[in-house]
Amino acid sequence: MQIVTVSGFKGGTGKTTLATLLSVAATLEGCKTAGLDLDNNTRNYGSILTRRRAAGLASPDHVAMVEFEDEAAAPVRHPRWLDSMVRMARQEGYELLVIDTGSGTTEDRYRAHVIADVVLTPLNESPSDLHGLFAAPGTPQAAKVNYRELVESARFERQSAGLPAQRWHVCRNRVSHLPTRLGKIVERRVDQLVTEVGLEAVWCVRDRVVHRSIALDGRTVLDAPLGAPLTMSELAGRSEARSLLGMLARASVREPMKLAA
Template sequence: MAHIIVVGNEKGGAGKSTVSMHVATALARMGHRANALDLDLRQRSFGRYAENRQLFMEQAGIDLPSAQYHALPELARDQPAETHDKARLSAALETLAPTSDFIVIDCPGAHTRLSQAAHSLADTLITPLNDSFIDFDLLANIDGDGQKIRGPSVYSEMVWSARQARAQAGQRAIDWVVLRNRVGSQQMVNKEKMRRAIDALAKRIGFRVVPGFNERVIFRELFPRGLTLLDLKDTGVKGLSISNIAARQELRDLIKSLNLPGVTVNF
């Protein structure tokens, strides 16, 4: 069966599409059959990223290892909106599963029926989180000095409900991974407070914390061409900068930390 990787939270600007593209491309480069879906039907950041990649390859006359991106199928609207959305997602997964080792699903930065359905199907859930207490509020409510956790947020409760539903259905548990993104290089008081708060919450509600990407200009430069850090040498970039080399190492560490079945990092 295909292993379903869902990249989701309910806040925009956390780097979900960047993470989705890099994870999907890394899997494809390592020889795995990777397919991808974008459930943000309005902004379609992941979808546009994939389209930019296809256009770049056509214009440059090169073929880069890539996950296969797919749009949700259109179905007849003969049922309520809630079941209609779930039916579209189910139809997509049913079609992709036989030809997939992994299916990467990028969710919108909002609570939608599609996003909720995807979370309940996740084998691995990746939640990118910017290194600030504004984004931490996505996971839990915290007191004024950032020391005491008052309780889980609506998003954490949604993930908990998805976990319960899978358990009742006899399915394997969701491996929930919170990815600390855009972490500053300097040791600051806020950074240390965030670390302590996330570690405490991880023990309380059951997720793993893994390192993500530091804030780097390269990610903004890659999107228009649909490229990832792994494509630079193949597109003629010679002598990678120290920053780019460090970013590749961050990606390598991320893929290793996900502990995906049958994946041995070889880039």
Template sequence: MKILAITSQKGGVGKTTLATALAVAAEQDGKSVALFDLDPQASACFWADRRQKELGESGQTPTVRDIQTARLSHYLDRMREAGADLVILDCPPVHRDIAHDAASVADLILIPTKPEVFDIRAMQQTVQAAQQIGKPCAVVMTFCPPSGPEVDQARQIVGKQGAALVPVALHQRKAYGRAQMQGLAPQEYEPGGKAAQEVQEVYIYTRLQLFGEKKHGSKTGQSRKRA
């Protein structure tokens, strides 16, 4: 079982949007997935509630749980016993102790950031925290404008930090927000859209880092166990 933590010390950078979209992408790839909501705001749980209301029985996956950090290791053990392939940790901003505990058990940390000065500053702090505990991390650019120098400037800063950069950026697209309100991921809301393509490319990158898998659907045809 692999553990992916999605964290940033600043809010509003798209952590839950990324977490839910990657959880759905992994499910579509045939993996058994659990999404643990560590944020007191419980945005991922709200998404899951909307999902079940919209989709009924088919909206019960991926599994989403509201988890207290003190019980994190217990629930991770339960997921291993259940045969889960992937657990995604949706971490809160500001709460450094929670983020630290989540990062400590993660196989990979994704750090979403907007290409704006205050967000980049918070990203740098999060990268440093991951590096201090020796965990691999990668920065994901989010809410990127269609043009302008901000994205390239942010990429240069990431490079100077010595952190990996996910090769695809998530842009400002209505599909992200509209999908969230319906308990969907962008690839479900608008399968042929640009947001869906961006999510899929981020998932491919993440899957390669975690599982070493390059081909999509490597588990197709196998029975999928519920996490």
């Protein structure tokens, strides 16, 4: 089973959109897929998957976290609950687990990076997304919590635990249709980062109404169109969504992960 954790430094960059497109694309290709929503503030991913299922659309299985009305009375979760969940998903025969995360710095979010075979980080055509992700600590642009350091530290932990190397994919999301000076600057900077921080691949998803409308009812560009035939933009959006599957195909054959009890 491969684990893809969709995460990044900033909010609103497209994590949930990409988690949905990737997991739906994999499901439609016949891959037994589960989705886990770690964003307790919005629960957008879980809600999208639930609505897809209700509408009879092919959907990854949604792993819901048990909720308690009175949080204070809820039993304390085992710190490695995520590892146990992964083990169960493997036993159930899942081939792919997609984890959508929020933007905070929770212990669960960090653990989701340690266990990921692939980290997928969307960023928009905005320099502030780059600063938050990649500015060197100590520079004026550097964020208090540097996401690059978080990934490096998770990678170090994986290495210490004898787990296989992790792949880090960046997706330039919401790319504008007309070339802009800013877009070129961001593209060039991301290309530099490929060697600087060891990014394995850079994907590109354009700003499209059809991607934005996922939150409406969970329907993606990959689903059968309602009524009218697909527009050119929708056809292109389909191929973008399918191309995200390439990050799974790149996986090398790996030893099963050794997870803590």
